[in-house]
Amino acid sequence: MNLMNVDYSTQIPNNVGLTEDPRVLKALETWHPGYLDWWQDMGPEGFQESLVYLRTAVSVDPKGWAKFDYVKMPQYRWGILLAPAEESRKVPFGQHYGEAAWQEVPGEHRAMLRRLIVIQGDTEPASVEQQRHLGKTAPSLYDMRNLFQVNVEEGRHLWAMVYLLQKYFGRDGREEADELLRRRSGSTDAPRMLGAFNEATPDWLSFFMFTFFTDRDGKMQLESLAQSGFDPLSRTCRFMLTEEAHHMFVGETGVGRTVQRTCEAMKAAGIEDPYDVARIRALGVIDLPTVQKKLNLHYSLSLDLFGSEVSTNAANAFNAGIKGRFQETKIEDDHKLTNSTYPVLKLVDGEIKRVDEPALTALNMRLRDDYTNDCGKGVERWNKVIEKTGVQFRLELPHVAFHRHIGEFKDVHATPSGILLDDATWAKQRDQYLPSTADGDFISELMKPVMEVGQFAGWIAAPKVGIDNKPGDFEYVKIAA
């Protein structure tokens, strides 16, 4: 069969030849009803019957993977889509460097691979759960559509990981696939595996920050897994990355449009001081210092997702050829890291210092640095938006020691500029750096839904272009379909 085009003849659209693989097809068909139940229970609340203008992949080549049409979310064709195979691909790093990439799971790395896939898979439904209440307070139909697009694609990413589990990991894989539907974000009995995915996403600014910062962690993880010597994982992740780009877009432009609106409202009201919070809030927009606090929170939570700076697990996964570095194939070195070192920020005698560590064990740190660099560029684009309006304010990424719960700095308090604080001072100053209850209440009050075609809530600017090039008055969601 043509592996570029998607086969819609089975219940599960796919380009992996499921019709010729009855065992896996049956396993997935058995899993499918549970997934749909999960989507009904934990997917977007209140809009399951609405017609949403969504993109669906009909093939994985550039011409076919973004077809737009109205669809009810429960009828979205979640499928299994792998990027086209690269001919005679080699393992691009680690001790198997240069050997032919594996089409089957190497026995000795089975447990490690399964764990990585499960962790990645667990984040996908978690974010859908975290965002399920947001539809009700959407600032526009445009934003609502973007939220739902993110949601259905996170659902598809779950399918992608479940396919790998069902296809390559036998009974263990099947059990893990079931567990992915059982855990719940924020649950005390069966929480999701990673911290940031158990936090609430209480409002749209949080959602935008989440898609900018936390989904960007997803992008970095997928990028390193896309390097994997296990070829099916690599191909899965490569296609997921194309979808993930939309999520980055929602976050970056969402925050960008928020700060743009704030600055425009300040200018119109003749307010020059961005710290004149009360007057700015009275305009019905979110003041920039509060945006900065939200940024501080989501960036620091996302940094925790990279794990400990120095990690033997990361070294083992690299050595084994399972998880590479960000853009591994574009790096010029021996791709084995046997003798090189990498500078790691550590807490040494109460001071933050850069210490050289073996590059192999510092891989988490390296990926986190790449992430920080990527985030920084996005923040600079927000600053350009602010600059263009003439408002004097800059958003900044906080220091990596700020507000951490995992890694080197988990036991200390630091300011966003990286000055260490004792517990008492931190307790006093915390609300200067992170959203306070009052900040949260203020934002919550602003979150009034706007569901008229072409209209936007007062706290956010309209986008510069529509989705799929649609005009401003396009009805992205037909709510009562």
Add this chain to the structure above:
Amino acid sequence: MNAPVLNTTAPHKQHLIDPEICIRCNTCEETCPVDAVTHDDNNYVVDPDKCNFCLDCIAPCPTGSIDNWRMVGKPYTVAEQFSWNELPVQEQIELNAAAEKGDGEAEDDEAARLIAQAHQGAGGKSIAPASASKPKINLYNRSKPALATVTGNLRLTAAEADNDVRHIILDFGAQVFPVLEGQSIGIVAPGTDKDGKPHNIRLYSVASPREGEKTGANNLSLTVKREPNGVCSNYLCGLKKGDQVQVTGPFGATFLMPDDPSANIIMICTGTGSAPFRGFTERRRRNMKDAPGRMMLYFGARRPEELPYFGPLQKVPDGLLRKHFAYSRVAGEPKTYVQDRMRQTADEVAVFLKNDRTHVYLCGLKGMESGVDEAFADICRGAGIDWSGLRTQMRAQGRYHVETY
């Protein structure tokens, strides 16, 4: 002395990325098959020396920033683009009359003039339906035409009919030629006229949906009637499989179908004016089977034998398309024109017109315009609607379209 490059280079399109919308996700660079997309720390840009307009990067871009175009005398270099914080405004170069008028139907004098004439009957500025997909226009012109291969040329009218109407299929091979239903292409007949000048370009509406005559094939179809002494139509009707044709376009940015499945569509045509409506119908049939919007066709011809696509049309189910035929030369029957069929089905038309999701399209001979307009006015009068006001409103909302010749 060398003349400045700007004056010697014909204005042409340049593909650009809007740095204010782009999120630098690298998807375009990853996608581009000819490595025309590149980046530095500031921007992602398109190298004008490498980009071949294949458009592979357009759909995967999550932001829409990739879909930007400027008419330029001299292309912006990669280095210039790296330095931008925002896109430059369209430079003031010698653009043709069409671009100056701002119609945006075609950036090609000849084609723009023809489209402007064809759209006159709408009685005001044409506006595309709000939900229409964004068309690509002017990818090919007389100096750089696309070369299509004829893969089919079928006579649609019965052998004994007076008219020779043909269904012609053109294949574009590896060239990119994206069209939307309702758009036209230009055909350049070879040779010169009696004054030794190249023949005028003729525009033909595409009769197939955007996916191609056959889904997935890079082809399209035309409905062409052989006109006595018509240089281009005789050239086209005489083509054989394997012949090559020079094509310009695509053209047309307003006579497009709504993408909204809940939109109703009234289509009124005569003869080869059915071409775009075949495209509309196929689009709905193949891609929006369960569309809640209704489609209705009024189709006039002299006799059933002369009605293009008469056979295939019979097979289109009524649920997808309500069909009303009008024949003006059937022996022993009164002459019936499309406007007569409209009056006979006035109730149906009125129900459609009262719905603000209804779009009206007229395509065919100029002579039909006034008759159809009067029929609409009569029907509206009977239903208590002010047709003139409604028509103005519908036109302003991109719901009333005329393309006649």
